[in-house]
Amino acid sequence: MMKITIIGCGSIGKTLARYMDSEDYIDSISIIDRKKEVVEALVEECQKVKYVNNLEDAFEKSDLIVEAASQQAVIEFAPKALEMGKDIVVMSGGAFVNDDFKEKCRILAKQNGCKVFIPSGAVCGIEGIGAVATEEVEEIILMTYKPPEAFKGVKYLKKKGIELDNLKRPKVIFSGHAEDAVKYFPRNINVAATLSLAGLGIERTTVKIVVDPKATLNQHRIIAKGKFGEIECWTRNTPFPDNPQTSYLAALSLISAVKKIAGNFWVGV
Numbered sequence: 001m002m003k004i005t006i007i008g009c010g011s012i013g014k015t016l017a018r019y020m021d022s023e024d025y026i027d028s029i030s031i032i033d034r035k036k037e038v039v040e041a042l043v044e045e046c047q048k049v050k051y052v053n054n055l056e057d058a059f060e061k062s063d064l065i066v067e068a069a070s071q072q073a074v075i076e077f078a079p080k081a082l083e084m085g086k087d088i089v090v091m092s093g094g095a096f097v098n099d100d101f102k103e104k105c106r107i108l109a110k111q112n113g114c115k116v117f118i119p120s121g122a123v124c125g126i127e128g129i130g131a132v133a134t135e136e137v138e139e140i141i142l143m144t145y146k147p148p149e150a151f152k153g154v155k156y157l158k159k160k161g162i163e164l165d166n167l168k169r170p171k172v173i174f175s176g177h178a179e180d181a182v183k184y185f186p187r188n189i190n191v192a193a194t195l196s197l198a199g200l201g202i203e204r205t206t207v208k209i210v211v212d213p214k215a216t217l218n219q220h221r222i223i224a225k226g227k228f229g230e231i232e233c234w235t236r237n238t239p240f241p242d243n244p245q246t247s248y249l250a251a252l253s254l255i256s257a258v259k260k261i262a263g264n265f266w267v268g269v
């Protein structure tokens, strides 16, 4: 039986908790969130879910800590959990774009005999990218296609004088390294970060961001070329109805990750 702690009771955290509530290998689900009331509402509908505010105690009693909150939460909680020898699953992988923080967590995990898991999140093809990155890869490109609404308030566009109103056809609004893409388009940070962490790193991953006035879904196209051949992988994501920033697939990838960690038989590692 497994005890888990989930940090973050938003779209992803709630989806995971509801699913895990009926899994027979799950003993208890402790949830930490700044908003106590959202956890309390979930407690009403689930059997195994409980609200916790004593972090240390919750971590101590857990077999696995799952972050589904924010990059700030990763910075706050990941080192603590790793120091306590707990495996962690991180959804806000953008936190590891900072090399010093990534290295700190890697060393803590090594010293304390535990692991950091980063699910594939809102994209498919990450396992293939990990595989080809063990050899020479010529290039890895991420192309993201989103509707104009997804870029409301992005300062970079204002600075560059890019107008998205009355757009008639798709327009490339960014082309460059993932390092700059995550800086200028922080809402896209997790997909670019996951791809970079699995593949060639943030400085050698190319990102193109396209605004498509006809788009209704958030789409990601990953292209990789090398001696192995070529990978081209499209993911067309339905967002959560109440949270258009987050794709439903991201929550499903987290469920799948926790099931793999809890089980003894992994496919597509």
Ligand SMILES: NC(=O)c1ccc[n+]([C@@H]2O[C@H](COP(=O)([O-])OP(=O)(O)OC[C@H]3O[C@@H](n4cnc5c(N)ncnc54)[C@H](O)[C@@H]3O)[C@@H](O)[C@H]2O)c1
Pocket: 007, 008, 009, 010, 011, 012, 013, 032, 033, 034, 035, 038, 068, 069, 070, 071, 072, 073, 076, 091, 092, 093, 119, 120, 121, 122, 123, 190, 191, 194, 243, 245, 246, 247, 250
């Ligand atoms: N890896 C991916 O592909 C991918 C895809 C989608 C979302 N994400 C990331 O996953 C995370 C969760 O996404 P979501 O859509 O469920 O978010 P959400 O906004 O629906 O929910 C986040 C919850 O976490 C809580 N929270 C945030 N920071 C906290 C902190 N420091 N301490 C305690 N509680 C805190 C908030 O109160 C909120 O209830 C986000 O960081 C998001 O960027 C990753």
